Amino acid sequence: MKIKFRNFFKETVCFTGSILFVVIFFSQNHDFAYGDDVFIHPSRLVKVVDGDTIRILDQGSNIIKVRLAGIDAPEITQQYGIQSRIALKRMLKDRKFTIQILNKDRYGRSVGIIYIDQLDVNHNMIKEGNAWAYRKYLKTLPGQKGIYYIEAETTSKLGKKGLWAFDKPLSPWLYRRQKR
Numbered sequence: 001m002k003i004k005f006r007n008f009f010k011e012t013v014c015f016t017g018s019i020l021f022v023v024i025f026f027s028q029n030h031d032f033a034y035g036d037d038v039f040i041h042p043s044r045l046v047k048v049v050d051g052d053t054i055r056i057l058d059q060g061s062n063i064i065k066v067r068l069a070g071i072d073a074p075e076i077t078q079q080y081g082i083q084s085r086i087a088l089k090r091m092l093k094d095r096k097f098t099i100q101i102l103n104k105d106r107y108g109r110s111v112g113i114i115y116i117d118q119l120d121v122n123h124n125m126i127k128e129g130n131a132w133a134y135r136k137y138l139k140t141l142p143g144q145k146g147i148y149y150i151e152a153e154t155t156s157k158l159g160k161k162g163l164w165a166f167d168k169p170l171s172p173w174l175y176r177r178q179k180r
Helices: 002-027 081-092 121-127 135-140 145-158 172-179
Strands: 030-032 038-040 044-050 053-057 063-068 098-104 110-116
Touching: 044 081, 063 121, 081 110, 081 121, 110 121, 121 145, 135 145
Parallel strands: 063 110
Antiparallel strands: 030 038, 038 098, 044 053, 053 063, 098 110
């Protein structure tokens, strides 16, 4: 009788724990896309850190730092860094947007693609000359987005938009390497 009670107790605890996990996990205000991608609907924009990083407040009142996937914008202390930050801020300020979280980076930031309706904000930052297509990470993007990001950068360069108006702009990854 003792053994049956222990087994029943273990099974009940495991079952209850599983139910509790599912309830807590799905009570978060997130919609799930194909694959394991998570879509976040921020309650508000907290801060635009620079041209490729933001802080948001999610529906659960948690502040989440998000790195825009597939792009690398100039650092704030770099030529065109402040303009890049302002461009992203203008795009997102007082707008409803969705973030498709793809993964986390080595610094613990969520990495994702921001959408305003159907507009891919990451792509738009490149297209308007406010960021580079970050080739090192383009393969992590869904579908053909990496190709679109490279095409946007090429078009932006040819049109001398944004940072491309300067002679030989220094890429952020080289700028960071020089600062080490």
